[in-house]
Amino acid sequence: MLRVRFSVLLLSLGVLGGCAYQYGQTNCDELVGQYAGRCQEYRQRKADAELRQETAELVKAYRICLQKYENDPEKAKTQCAVYTQVLHEVEIKGLSTH
16 A cells, blocks of 8 residues: 555656756747746746745855855945945845746
8 A cells, every 4th residue: 555655656756856857958938838837836936935935045154155254244245345235236136927
């Protein structure tokens, strides 16, 4: 019984993985019906995940910058300002897509 459930799980993952790969390679406008909707949803989720990843990397770099200049607040403000500006732009970009 456990072997059958595991096989079904593997088959499901294989099908979903194949769809994700296909949606990554396909023009969603060429699909119809539920496949077009799934393709658009996949693309949106992928874009959201990439935006979250980019934001996390920027926050990490910003924290490193602040730590580097923690004894000189004025220098931290000037040297790390680029991160706050980019994070603000990413935030606006993320808000405008929803």
